[in-house]
Amino acid sequence: MGQVAFDTLKFVETLEKEGLPKNQAKAISLAVRESHEAVDVATKADIADVKRDIADVRKEIADVRKDLSAEIADVRKDLSAEIADVRKDMAARFEKNEAQIQARFEKTDAQIALVRKDVEHIANGLLLKLGGVIVVTISAATAILKFF
Incomplete structure (x- = not known):
């Protein structure tokens, strides 16, 4: 099965624009990426x-x-x-x-x-x-x- 494409860098930048600190944005981005990797779509x-x-x-x-x-x-x-x-x-x-x-x-x-x-x-x-x-x-x- 294929993986859903997920741009972690773009996601981090979007979260930073909204006012989240960089380490929190990276942590959220990694969590989302891992959840996408776990899901077999x-x-x-x-x-x-x-x-x-x-x-x-x-x-x-x-x-x-x-x-x-x-x-x-x-x-x-x-x-x-x-x-x-x-x-x-x-x-x-x-x-x-x-x-x-x-x-x-x-x-x-x-x-x-x-x-x-x-x-x-x-x-x-x-x-x-x-x-x-x-x-x-x-x-x-x-x-x-x-x-x-």
Whole structure:
């Protein structure tokens, strides 16, 4: 910050003209000068510098926002591409799983058909054997009845 210009000699002369003794005028002049030195007063140039600094900071903020917006757009684009790839991969995996499940169902259906065929074959065999047992039983019963 700038200092306020203070002419101590002129001040002393003014006080002497008004009738103050020289040592009192010097003492007052020194006191006033010291008080001015202690006070930090902003000059127009200081204010202009601060305004320039604020304008620079605002420009930098605008540039950062612009860059950040571009980066966010890039990230969104990349993320959208990644999501699309994941969806594509998931769809392929679902199709593969569905095909595997369908193959398992078909295999199970084929095995069930074989089991049914085997059961039918066994049932036919049992029926024939049961028929034979019935014929033998009836024949044996008839033979036994003839003896009595």
